Structure formats: C-alpha cells, structure tokens
Amino acid sequence: MGAVTQGTERRRVGRPRAASRDLLEEAACELFLERGYAATSVADITSRAGVSRSTFFNYVEAKSDLLWARFDDAVVALRARLADGADVAEALRELAAGLPAENVAMAFAQGEAMGLGEELRLAAVRRLADVRDALTPALRAGGATPLVARSRAGAYAGCLLAAVQEWSLAGAGRTDLVALLDEAVRATLG
Amino acid sequence: MGAVTQGTERRRVGRPRAASRDLLEEAACELFLERGYAATSVADITSRAGVSRSTFFNYVEAKSDLLWARFDDAVVALRARLADGADVAEALRELAAGLPAENVAMAFAQGEAMGLGEELRLAAVRRLADVRDALTPALRAGGATPLVARSRAGAYAGCLLAAVQEWSLAGAGRTDLVALLDEAVRATLG
DNA sequence: TCGTATTGTTGGACGCCGACCAACAATCAC
DNA sequence: GTGATTGTTGGTCGGCGTCCAACAATACGA
Secondary structure: OOOOOOOOOOOOOOOOOOOOHHHHHHHHHHHHHHHOOOOOOHHHHHHHHOOOHHHHHHHOOOHHHHHHHHHHHHHHHHHHHHHOOOOHHHHHHHHHHHOOHHHHHHHHHHHHHHOOOHHHHHHHHHHHHHHHHHHHHHHHHOOOOHHHHHHHHHHHHHHHHHHHHHHHHOOOOOOOHHHHHHHHHHHHHO | OOOOOOOOOOOOOOOOOOOOHHHHHHHHHHHHHHHOOOOOOHHHHHHHHOOOHHHHHHHOOOHHHHHHHHHHHHHHHHHHHHHOOOOHHHHHHHHHHHOOHHHHHHHHHHHHHHOOOHHHHHHHHHHHHHHHHHHHHHHHHOOOOHHHHHHHHHHHHHHHHHHHHHHHHOOOOOOOHHHHHHHHHHHHHO
16 A cells, blocks of 8 residues: 555554644645745644654655645545446546535635646646546446547546636636536537 | 757857757666666766766756657647647647657657656646647637636647557557547547 | 857755654553 | 554655856857
C-alpha cells in the first residue's frame, strides 16, 4: 500500500491519530488564502495544524493534492463502480451527483485568491487524466479500439472537469453539476 | 520574457552559446535510457553535455519539459494559427502533420525504458491542457458557451494526445498521425 | 588597438519538497 | 504490569528550480 490511508475504520489499538486529512486541509486553506499557495510551505501548514512536518505525509501525498482530496475520493469510488460493470456515462453522472460542493469547488473558486495560477491548471488536468484512465478500460470492454476508447474517455473526463470548473466559479450551490455535465456531454459527444 | 528563448535568430554580438536545447535533449535521452529518468539529475545531464548546471535553465524550463520541446513548439505554432483565425479542426490537423516523428514520440515510445511512469502521464496531460487552452478561445469565438467551448476543446486535445500516443507506440513512422487524429475525432466528436 | 557594450556561462547559495529512518509516545490486549 | 501495535517526531538526505554576482567571449566604435 503506497497510498495514503484515510482510515475511516476505527482502529482500536495503537497510538491515536493526532491529525486528519481534513484538519490539514483546513489549515492549508487558511494559509493559502492569507499568504498564497506558493508562499505557504508544508511546515507552515503542519505548524498551524499543531503537528510535525513529517506527519503531513501520513495524510497527504503532496502539497498539491491537498485541495483535491474529496475529488480523488470520488475517483476511487468511480473506479469501483466501473469495475462492477456500471455504464460509463451513468457512473460519471453519479460521480458528479455525489461531489461535495464546498470542498472540491474550493480550488477553482478560490484559485485566484490563493494565487494558485498554473498549479491549478496542472492539478485539474491531472484529475482529468485520472478520470480518463478510469473510464478507458470500461470503454475498451465495450468493444472500442484503444485509440477510440482513450479519446472518448478523455472527452468524457474533459466534460466533467469543465463542468466542475463552471459549477465552482458560478458558486458551488447555485447550479446543478449534473445538469452542467449533461450539457457538456451532449454538446461534445453528441 | 519569462519564457526560455530558443533563438534561431543569429545574434552577432555577445558571447556565443555553449549549449542548445537539442544538445541537452540528446544528453538527457542517453542518460534516461541508461539509468532511468528519476535517477538522472539535472547535473548529470549538463555534465554529459559539457556545460554547467546553471546553463540548463537557460534552455529548458524544467527537467520534465526536456522530452517535449518539439511538441511545445508545435503548440506555439498552433496558437499563432488560431490567432490568425484558422479553423480549429484544421489547425489541429496541421499541428499533427507537422509533428516531427522521432523527437515527440520519444517520450511515449521509450517511456518504459526510461522508467518515466507517472511522470509521462503528467507531462502528456499537461500538453493536453496546453492544446485545450489554445483551442478554447477559438471555439468561444465561434459562439460556444464557455462550458461547451472548454469541453469540446478538451475533447479535441484529448483526441490529439491519444493519437500521438498510439502513433508513438506503433513506431513513429509506421502510421499516419493525421489519419489517427481523424479517426479519433470522428469517433468522439462525430 | 583598445576600451565598451552585449550576451552567456559559471559557481555558489538558497528555500523547499518529498523520501527515509530510528527513536519515542500512546493506546489496546492479555 | 508486559508486550504488541500504531502514530508521531525530528533529523538527514538528494534533488529541483531560483537567484545573483563574478567572469568570459564576442562585436562594435573610436
């Protein structure tokens, strides 16, 4: 398990955790808004969270993943659904429906205030790749050639991220993400 | 000019250059194949190229951009064409047609041998974002809403990169990139 | 021929990230 | 109590990318 374990399972033995992903996320958000992303070091974050720097990497893979934890959780769930044979378009809509408004939208919505800049573009497109690569095998299983499967998967993923961005910028609760996704998919994949 | 200048213009004054982007690229390729990407430091590259480490950043923005210089050039050209009002689909095909086989395909083709792994995924999807963001304004100018423009631009860009990957893996010269691109676009954007 | 402006290179320093590890601390089970 | 388990801590380490002042090599004008 190289992955960072976000144990919701209650452990009953061993030293209790002193931090959590959420705690670090909150501390980071504050600091990003105060000083900007680039000017905030990992040490700054852990310091505010009241924990040591080493502990940070027990909960977060990288500083750049901090604002995307919920989204990444959703992608894990997406993979699971697809592995169970779910329909691609439907699984995507479920992902969109289950996306918590505040957290995921943060990066896009506050991106300006946090001085994310290029970092935001990269983080977002990385998630696009994650979604695309989750969808691709399912489309392949549907009989598509590798090129076509990958292309269509990329298109779906692109629609999702464009929708999430639009949704975030419009103010997370004010529009329906699924509706935006539907519109985007209709307009590009027909 | 924050950008790294690849001056083809003959300068007639001042100290002559001791290196070039191509020189560094070649040195890097050798080392990546020998020891792998992660095990090759910037200092290793410049050392083989017979130049100091500082000089590296006069020619390359980052180690991760080394293998993508030609592609990035093509994206610059793409932006120029679109700014001149070229048609989106056509401009993309021109990009594909002009892409030099050996250099761009390197990352995909030798990715395994170089131990690129995740680095390759990230670098590739970063270029997807570059192309997408180049296409988006042109689609917007065509009257599309921001959401739709971005989605369709992403789909086009995804098709391009899927095609490039397929093209590279098949052996750069053995297939026609434009044909692959056409197929991908036909299958996803209709 | 000799400065002088221009353009590049060099080496060193810096802050930071992310990996790693051994020592230590806090909990549970017996 | 004792031991096992699970986390935290502080430290070190290599590497990246930034910055800068000093230096080197060229062209040009007087």
